[in-house]
Amino acid sequence: MALKDSKTGKVIRDYSIEQLKDAANMMRGYDLVELCAAGSGHSGGTLSIMDIVAALYLHVAQHDPKNPNWPDRDRIIWSAGHKAPALYVGLGYSGFCDINDVMTLRKLHSNFQGHPHWLKLPGVEVSSGSLGQGLSISVGMALAARLDGKKHKIFCLMGDGEQQEGQVWEAAMEAGHYKLDNIIAVIDVNRLQIDGWVKDVMQVEPLDAKYASFGWEVLHVDGNDMKQLVEAFDKAKTVVGKPVVILADTIKGKGVSFMENVAGWHGKPPNREELTASLKELGLTERIPVEQLLNYAKNYQAAQDRELEAKMPKFSRDFWWNAGDDMKVKMEPTRKGFGKSLADNGGDERIVCLGLDISGSITISDFYAGKPERKNRWISMGIAEQSATSAAAGFAREGKLPVLGSYATFMSARNLDQIRVSICYGNFNVLIAGAHGGVSVGPDGATHQALEDLFAMQGLPNMSVVVPCDIEETRKATDYLLLKHVGPKYIRFAREATPIVTNLETPFVFGKANVIRLRKEAANFAEAFETQLASGYKNESEDLSIIACGPMVPEAMRAARILKQDFGYETRVLNLHTLKPIDAEAVIRAAADTGVVITAEEHQIGALAWRVSGLLTECKQLYGKPLITGAIGVKDRFGDSGSPWEMVKELEVSAEHIAQKAVELMKLKKK
Numbered sequence: 001m002a003l004k005d006s007k008t009g010k011v012i013r014d015y016s017i018e019q020l021k022d023a024a025n026m027m028r029g030y031d032l033v034e035l036c037a038a039g040s041g042h043s044g045g046t047l048s049i050m051d052i053v054a055a056l057y058l059h060v061a062q063h064d065p066k067n068p069n070w071p072d073r074d075r076i077i078w079s080a081g082h083k084a085p086a087l088y089v090g091l092g093y094s095g096f097c098d099i100n101d102v103m104t105l106r107k108l109h110s111n112f113q114g115h116p117h118w119l120k121l122p123g124v125e126v127s128s129g130s131l132g133q134g135l136s137i138s139v140g141m142a143l144a145a146r147l148d149g150k151k152h153k154i155f156c157l158m159g160d161g162e163q164q165e166g167q168v169w170e171a172a173m174e175a176g177h178y179k180l181d182n183i184i185a186v187i188d189v190n191r192l193q194i195d196g197w198v199k200d201v202m203q204v205e206p207l208d209a210k211y212a213s214f215g216w217e218v219l220h221v222d223g224n225d226m227k228q229l230v231e232a233f234d235k236a237k238t239v240v241g242k243p244v245v246i247l248a249d250t251i252k253g254k255g256v257s258f259m260e261n262v263a264g265w266h267g268k269p270p271n272r273e274e275l276t277a278s279l280k281e282l283g284l285t286e287r288i289p290v291e292q293l294l295n296y297a298k299n300y301q302a303a304q305d306r307e308l309e310a311k312m313p314k315f316s317r318d319f320w321w322n323a324g325d326d327m328k329v330k331m332e333p334t335r336k337g338f339g340k341s342l343a344d345n346g347g348d349e350r351i352v353c354l355g356l357d358i359s360g361s362i363t364i365s366d367f368y369a370g371k372p373e374r375k376n377r378w379i380s381m382g383i384a385e386q387s388a389t390s391a392a393a394g395f396a397r398e399g400k401l402p403v404l405g406s407y408a409t410f411m412s413a414r415n416l417d418q419i420r421v422s423i424c425y426g427n428f429n430v431l432i433a434g435a436h437g438g439v440s441v442g443p444d445g446a447t448h449q450a451l452e453d454l455f456a457m458q459g460l461p462n463m464s465v466v467v468p469c470d471i472e473e474t475r476k477a478t479d480y481l482l483l484k485h486v487g488p489k490y491i492r493f494a495r496e497a498t499p500i501v502t503n504l505e506t507p508f509v510f511g512k513a514n515v516i517r518l519r520k521e522a523a524n525f526a527e528a529f530e531t532q533l534a535s536g537y538k539n540e541s542e543d544l545s546i547i548a549c550g551p552m553v554p555e556a557m558r559a560a561r562i563l564k565q566d567f568g569y570e571t572r573v574l575n576l577h578t579l580k581p582i583d584a585e586a587v588i589r590a591a592a593d594t595g596v597v598i599t600a601e602e603h604q605i606g607a608l609a610w611r612v613s614g615l616l617t618e619c620k621q622l623y624g625k626p627l628i629t630g631a632i633g634v635k636d637r638f639g640d641s642g643s644p645w646e647m648v649k650e651l652e653v654s655a656e657h658i659a660q661k662a663v664e665l666m667k668l669k670k671k
């Protein structure tokens, strides 16, 4: 078998084992260059799986790069979507795309998104990135092939940590039940995941006995040995009457000594020096035109920069963060406020923290950092958001204070029914952290950017929802929610460093908005503003109000500055950190006092805008009064890969976009 011309049936190119080995080595080199050019992405797992990719794309799979939608092609499903860089070099090497273009990995508008998107790139069968879904997709494809009398195979690539997702086992059961011998699953058993060794995070072994008991044929192979791999694939194709799983024993980071078997290299790219060292170890220094490839990536980025800047609303000067000599702002990731609170309050024996294999990055592991006595209240649950959510309800029923968190999208969408029934219906005291919310996971791309979570969370009876605006407010909000507030609660915070605009003294009262007013120009941005509880604020008949939450609060403040400097407008910024219960009085007063209201959310438009407009349209006090409204937020679209701040511009959720909207509305007010 080999790459085939789908029209003539002729082999395009067949590779010997030695040639496949060499190709896998070269592909490792290109993989590391694209990761270095991207500045983010997954080195460890792409290196462990690369021999499998070379075997599959160059030798085992029957496919035709000139005819990517050939109905008889074998399908390759990347359930482990984070290994996209390996997929992309696989496509480049087999001729589906130009290897130079792969270097645009994770950059704005690139076809090589942080996680694979089939609508962007021929050769990619389906979009993935949320772990545990690929085998179910494969089941659907396999059953469809059976209905259509087709003979092709469906290969599904998964990780061993990924086996912790319950959905994998639903699909395994289905494939066994329907005796889907057109499915060949491959598990990259490198024994590591993000939080450490799979056996410590959540044991998945014995995988062979588990799959066998679900009616699968199980093959074992050294997944970094090309000959064994090719033989295993050949054998798998001959199995009749049941699905096949190949358990491929691999080394995470394979080929680069300082990456091998090191958990820290899971989601890290090599820097320039590390790239040089890696290529030297792989014996590729002379064989890969590194500078040319990196320049290709740089030029692509420069073109994107120009295009993006051209699209930005323009004002008298550059008001972007820290662009001038004054109004300087410090930035820190809000997630660190969450970790600080857990570290400060974790001594409370009722608190238990549930780990979901993303613990360091979302800072939930700060709960036990340097405090071994808390380790018994740290419960690693593996990559199993749904079960962990219901387990949290069990803890709460027994009087504990459970805290769990992951990427906001996996913590609010994947487990939505569990939150609804296990937690909210029973009104349990569970703190759910929607970490890495909004656009701030930029380069990971659309699958990882939670832009819808607040719809669902606010819609649930009994649920409280807080979206703090900076690191300090995140700490205060976590302190409050953790120990003072009883009931289901969701806190959403970001990954990227965002402006610090509050301090120890700034009021934070759950359910009560703050009014923020620009008072002067100052050396320090935050000091130019005065903040007080909305309930104590006296109307200054400002020209307009901007109602914001989360990282849009600093953007709203910056918009207030632009509006004052360029147009002389006075703006009331309302920091609505608590979305639910909403401070109705503050919202209605802002509308009544100023007559112009703009909402600003780092989310699909509506989580904030529709709640605010719902309040305003049913407020009798406002009947018959002119009110002009506008909404800033994401306009019913998925995100894209790109840096977090690029995404702020691309998705039109910057201060400049707020200010532009304000100017447009103020013209209407004047009429």
Ligand SMILES: Cc1ncc(C[n+]2csc(CCOP(=O)(O)OP(=O)(O)O)c2C)c(N)n1
Binding pocket: 044, 045, 046, 048, 080, 082, 129, 130, 131, 132, 158, 159, 160, 161, 162, 163, 188, 190, 192, 193, 194, 252, 266, 356, 357, 358, 383, 406, 410, 414
């Ligand atoms: C549903 C879901 N939860 C969490 C993540 C974040 N995540 C990405 S990779 C990963 C670890 C995967 O481990 P494993 O399957 O062993 O892959 P490998 O170590 O081979 O990279 C996690 C938790 C995700 N992408 N999807």
